[in-house]
Amino acid sequence: MKRTGDVIIVGGGVIGMTTAYFLAREGVHVLLCEQGQPGMEASWAGAGILPPSDLALALDPFDRLRALSGQLFPELSHDLQERTGIDNGFTRCGGLEFIGQAGQADPEEWYGLGITTNFLSDKELHDLEPALAPHLGEAIHVPTMAQLRNPRHMRALRVACAEVGVSIREDTVVAELLLEKNRVKGVRTANEVLTGDAVVVAAGAWTDRLLAPLGCHLGIKPVRGQIALLNPGRVVFSRILLWGSRYLVPRLDGRVLIGSTEEHAGFEKITTAAGIGGLLDLGVRLVPELANAMLEQTWAGLRPGSPDGLPFIGNVADIENLYVAAGHFRAGIQLSPGTALVLKERIMGQPLSMPLEAFRLDR
Ligand SMILES: Cc1cc2nc3c(=O)[nH]c(=O)nc-3n(C[C@H](O)[C@H](O)[C@H](O)COP(=O)(O)OP(=O)(O)OC[C@H]3O[C@@H](n4cnc5c(N)ncnc54)[C@H](O)[C@@H]3O)c2cc1C
Structure with a gap:
């Protein structure tokens, strides 16, 4: 067994890649496993519509997460362009x-x-x-309604992730999450075991397949x-x-x-x-x-x-270091920076930018 990452992320969609980027920017060693090529599933296919929301007034958890994301998008887009030279097409077209x-x-x-x-x-x-x-x-x-071009955003995230040191394993299916008592110790792929201090499952529509053997059925x-x-x-x-x-x-x-x-x-x-x-x-x-x-x-x-239209963001009950960020349905692009930020904060033990209660896995 070899030590491979502080945090292992399963899934290279917009949720997994943005989370990887935010963690690695703060010095966390991240290993991301993607069963195909990163950013080629729902996150590639989406339309990239970003409706506005105001963090000071939004009361509903979904709207707050959208507002938090909305605050982050201009800066994230600028940062990605500076770092990678790729313009993700973010524009407030109305x-x-x-x-x-x-x-x-x-x-x-x-x-x-x-x-x-x-x-x-x-x-x-x-x-x-x-x-x-x-x-x-x-x-x-x-x-103030905005849009971005998904394939470009995903390409920019990928280049930026590589720049901040995220190790990306393409064509790598995670077959199993490995547990030891009440902790996850890593993942099993077709030909190796990868270990880490924490694992994030950001496997989009495939998320339940990975969690089912643990008795966790989110209904995604x-x-x-x-x-x-x-x-x-x-x-x-x-x-x-x-x-x-x-x-x-x-x-x-x-x-x-x-x-x-x-x-x-x-x-x-x-x-x-x-x-x-x-x-x-x-x-x-x-x-x-x-x-x-x-x-x-x-x-x-x-x-x-997801069954109630809200994403799941948080840890699996009784497994402190196994996190899920999935089930964003029609809003995964618009909610991605906020999701990645609060998840990064949660993993790093930092104060949360907004409460995660509404997104708990056992809600
Ligand atoms: C047609 C369409 C239009 C949309 N329009 C919008 C929109 O305008 N605005 C908006 O905000 N959202 C929109 N969405 C929704 C948005 O695209 C999704 O909510 C978002 O992409 C979900 O991101 P994700 O990272 O969770 O999933 P994905 O992008 O699907 O990423 C999950 C990744 O996990 C990988 N994976 C799964 N299982 C494993 C495994 N065992 N091992 C390794 N890797 C694995 C998959 O290959 C995949 O790459 C749209 C979606 C579609 C389909």
């Missing part, structure tokens, strides 16, 4: 949340979160975004999301369009991402005719000019869905 048919937008909710919004009539909507179809109804304008399940990427060849609109649980995200180069389905299809990570067809219909309905855009790419990702 968003338009439609009322009407989709019916989910509620101005009161934004107001309660301390977020400045304004209500736009159909006409005002067109003045702001002339490419929108007529008669879509009213919308709430959220000027894969929830498939499909996305279509269009290239209209020019910038057609510039704000994120939120239509119920689906959306259009305009990138700065004019490309438009249309997402996303929500399907319980196990670990089958495929795109389907019905899934992509429905997204394309929505895209053309909201922005008719997209009918002529090139369909550049389609993909699917597996969100780590």
Whole structure:
């Protein structure tokens, strides 16, 4: 047996990689195991929408974690760019949340979160975004809504992790968590045993598979999301369009991402005719000019869905040094800096930036 890391992290998605980066920046020796290539699962597939929240006013634990993350994103993005030269595309492009048919937008909710919004009539909507179809109804304008480009963010995290000394083992499946009395002492991979003072399971939709042999069943399940990427060849609109649980995200180069389905299809990570067809219909309905855009790419990702929609952040009951950070469902990118910060604080015995009670594994 060899000593390999102060902290072993299982999973190279946005949660595992950001946590690794934050720990290693403070001198912790981190070993990260990823069964494939880091940053190629849900964290690659996501749309990168970052809704705002205000830490001073947010009361709900989810909103507070989002607000904490929101405070960290500009600095983290800048830091990653300085360190790696990779621009993750973080930008406050603003968003338009439609009322009407989709019916989910509620101005009161934004107001309660301390977020400045304004209500736009159909006409005002067109003045702001002339490419929108007529008669879509009213919308709430959220000027501080932001976005980033997931693949770039993940690439930047990976380079930054390597720079601060994180050892990344690619193509390394963790098959088992190794316990000794009430402590985890490491992990077993196909051909070696890796030991550490603490282990973090950040294995996204796969998390329950690793924890089940310990009798820990969190109920995290894969929830498939499909996305279509269009290239209209020019910038057609510039704000994120939120239509119920689906959306259009305009990138700065004019490309438009249309997402996303929500399907319980196990670990089958495929795109389907019905899934992509429905997204394309929505895209053309909201922005008719997209009918002529090139369909550049389609993909699917597996969100780590948790039973109550909240992530799990904390240690496994009775195993002080075995931590889990998973189950972020549709919000793993937006919650990643806050999750990584509080988890780093917890592991290092530092004062917590926010309470973790609501995210306990045994809640
Ligand atoms: C279509 C789609 C759109 C989305 N849009 C948004 C959005 O706009 N905003 C937002 O905030 N979130 C969004 N999300 C959600 C977000 O992408 C996820 O919540 C987030 O990526 C979860 O990160 P993760 O690190 O927990 O999981 P993952 O990125 O899936 O990472 C987990 C990693 O663990 C590895 N792993 C698993 N088991 C093992 C093992 N035994 N050994 C070694 N490695 C293992 C996996 O290979 C994987 O790389 C979206 C998701 C999808 C699919």
